Amino acid sequence: MARSRNIKPGFFSNEDLADLDFAARLLFIGMWTEADREGRLEDRPKRLKMALFPADNIDIDGMLDALELKGFIRRYETSGVKAIQVVNWSKHQNPHVKEAASTIPAEGQHQPVQGEHGESTGQAPGENSSFPADSLSLDSLNLIPDSLTPSSESPEDLFDRFWKLYPRKVGKANAQKAWAKLKVHSALFDRMAAALAAWSVSADWTKDGGQFIPHPATWLNGKRWEDELPVPANVHHLPTSRHHGFAERDYTAGLIPREDGTYAF
Known part of the structure; x- marks a missing residue:
């Protein structure tokens, strides 16, 4: 259990x-x-x-x-x-x-x-x-301290950790330039790492041998760690209720209007 x-x-x-x-x-x-x-x-x-x-x-x-x-x-x-x-x-x-x-x-x-x-x-x-x-x-x-604890790691050290985590290792020089612009600190790095862990097992990144994983620089420049994960395809949504659209229905269709404002069949 x-x-x-x-x-x-x-x-x-x-x-x-x-x-x-x-x-x-x-x-x-x-x-x-x-x-x-x-x-x-x-x-x-x-x-x-x-x-x-x-x-x-x-x-x-x-x-x-x-x-x-x-x-x-x-x-x-x-x-x-x-x-x-x-x-x-x-x-x-x-x-x-x-x-x-x-x-x-x-x-x-x-x-x-x-x-x-x-x-x-x-x-x-x-x-x-x-x-x-x-x-x-x-x-x-040997885990790093959590984000509430001051970290002595330099941005370069944090980038090395990011590079080990990222599943598609291409364009390292461009990724380093993007990293430098972001001025990554330990709290931001923790959010990135958590997002990477989730995206790495997503259908978008695992399908077709991972060919749709964005380049690291693209992921960093677009701040993609803030993206919402797509809903898995195998998750079944609740069926659409038949009890809807009442406001749009014409309840007078087929009825005969009377002078007093009422309707007859």
């Missing part, structure tokens, strides 16, 4: 994640909603695909290997159970105190770790933790 988790804008600026395919980055986010309160989930690629990418033809198993190679997850098997552990989960995530205890064995153990009265040993909100309960702090992934 999926759980509610939080994500900070800095996630989209992680340099190690930026090296991965956009689908692998989205998979990593989705895995948090599938993981239990200890950051564990079953290592079942087909099930993950059906839960997170039911309409996409992608290699979940390969993306899991890539995430493990970068150190974001560990894939292991114990007591005949294939499982995944999100690295440093218990240090940086405070699940809800009423969330069910984990039933997946930890790596190297033969049964789930249980505390007194069968409760999970994961931290309850506010217990021995310096992180707020409503935040998934991913400092262990």
